[in-house]
Amino acid sequence: MKATVAVAALLISGLSPLTGTALAHDGTEAGAERLGSVRFATSCAPAVQPRFDRAVALLHSFHLDAAVGGFTEVAAADPACGMAHWGVAMAWLGNPLAAPPSARGLQEGGAAVARARAAGARTARENDYIGAIEIFYKDADTVPHRTRALAYEKAMEQIATRYPADREAAVFHALALNITLDPNDKTYANQLKAAGILEKVFAEQPNHPGVAHYLIHSYDFPPIAAKGLPAARRYASIAPSAPHALHMPSHIFTRVGDWAESIETNRASAKAAADTLAASGPQTGLRSYEGLHAYDYMMYGYLQLARDREARVLVDEVTSTRKLNVDHFAGAFALAAIPARFALERGQWAEAAALTPRRATSPGASFRKRSRSCGSPVASGRPAAAIRRGPGRTWPGSRPCATG
Numbered sequence: 001m002k003a004t005v006a007v008a009a010l011l012i013s014g015l016s017p018l019t020g021t022a023l024a025h026d027g028t029e030a031g032a033e034r035l036g037s038v039r040f041a042t043s044c045a046p047a048v049q050p051r052f053d054r055a056v057a058l059l060h061s062f063h064l065d066a067a068v069g070g071f072t073e074v075a076a077a078d079p080a081c082g083m084a085h086w087g088v089a090m091a092w093l094g095n096p097l098a099a100p101p102s103a104r105g106l107q108e109g110g111a112a113v114a115r116a117r118a119a120g121a122r123t124a125r126e127n128d129y130i131g132a133i134e135i136f137y138k139d140a141d142t143v144p145h146r147t148r149a150l151a152y153e154k155a156m157e158q159i160a161t162r163y164p165a166d167r168e169a170a171v172f173h174a175l176a177l178n179i180t181l182d183p184n185d186k187t188y189a190n191q192l193k194a195a196g197i198l199e200k201v202f203a204e205q206p207n208h209p210g211v212a213h214y215l216i217h218s219y220d221f222p223p224i225a226a227k228g229l230p231a232a233r234r235y236a237s238i239a240p241s242a243p244h245a246l247h248m249p250s251h252i253f254t255r256v257g258d259w260a261e262s263i264e265t266n267r268a269s270a271k272a273a274a275d276t277l278a279a280s281g282p283q284t285g286l287r288s289y290e291g292l293h294a295y296d297y298m299m300y301g302y303l304q305l306a307r308d309r310e311a312r313v314l315v316d317e318v319t320s321t322r323k324l325n326v327d328h329f330a331g332a333f334a335l336a337a338i339p340a341r342f343a344l345e346r347g348q349w350a351e352a353a354a355l356t357p358r359r360a361t362s363p364g365a366s367f368r369k370r371s372r373s374c375g376s377p378v379a380s381g382r383p384a385a386a387i388r389r390g391p392g393r394t395w396p397g398s399r400p401c402a403t404g
Helices: 046-060 064-077 082-091 103-119 124-137 145-162 167-179 189-204 209-218 222-238 243-247 249-256 259-278 289-304 308-318 329-345 349-353 367-373
Strands: 004-007 033-037 387-389 392-394
Touching: 033 046, 033 209, 046 064, 046 082, 046 209, 064 082, 082 103, 082 124, 103 124, 124 145, 145 167, 167 189, 167 209, 189 209, 189 222, 209 222, 209 243, 209 249, 222 243, 222 249, 243 249, 243 259, 243 289, 249 259, 249 289, 259 289, 289 308, 289 329, 308 329, 329 349
Parallel strands: none
Antiparallel strands: 004 033, 387 392
16 A cells, blocks of 8 residues: 655754654645655554655655655664665765765765664565665775666666565666666667656556656656656656755756746746755855756746846846855856856857856866856857857757756
């Protein structure tokens, strides 16, 4: 029986205890937390199962601080639940589709695996899950990331084969296939294999946040992007309490040129991120990296529709940022890209050349690095390479650099 992950709880940095009673996904009360429907069976105490399912739902939507908090609560309530520490280790991978784990992520994730081993696994299946994530962290200082990622993918494939009724194993295997995709493979073998797995689960579990999320990632490539529209149109309504879930549909909308849809879903994502940040108290100049990432996609959409006045407002708002809530590439990139994009897409080359690079809080966030990496005519010395496309302006390849 599916357990619906919707609770009447205040979302404060995602770390509040689960205080409400689970509600049906459809017809949730106003203000209720909505994360989608997940049922990840464990041998942990029955009393913590709803909280475990909630933490997995947070994990699937990359609401990672909240997921760590949720799994930590489960571990505190049931010290013998080794799978709670598995969840913490999974969350410390960060966004595995954007970059390898950070140095801190490797340290924290490895410690979580050790705690999972110490707590023990009550079933062979749970031991397999813990063993799989252990591969990702073991010998991280000597074994290359891709080698460990490929070994993890094979381990998840074995779990999915060994336990065919375990839909979560199938979903996490699909995620692993996307983690290990070859960016030079234009047959999209891993992505389409992952999508085939996920489409079957989506038919059975249309409110599963991870299925919709990973389908979008699987199809986030121009030749196959249209296949992702059903998931893109569903995901935001499945898990509107997760800012990343509100942003992700725009990956597909941008690929297919649906600028208005991209703007609106990112507007919702930015608001959700700001609301979550505001719950921790007001701090002048502090901005959510997730909100900035959404703003970058909004800026791109505004410019494609020649909505320059709204784009200018966005630039002015972003320039008031003094600090990110998390030192994350996506936020630092957006701080550099948004004013650069505003100048470049409008063909204002002198304005673009006059931009002053901001000191980056993450690698690669300066304007000129952004320009080189994303095909800017200014960086290449080819301002004439800019072209007009429809009511907006763009040069070839000027879509936002995807960071998840």
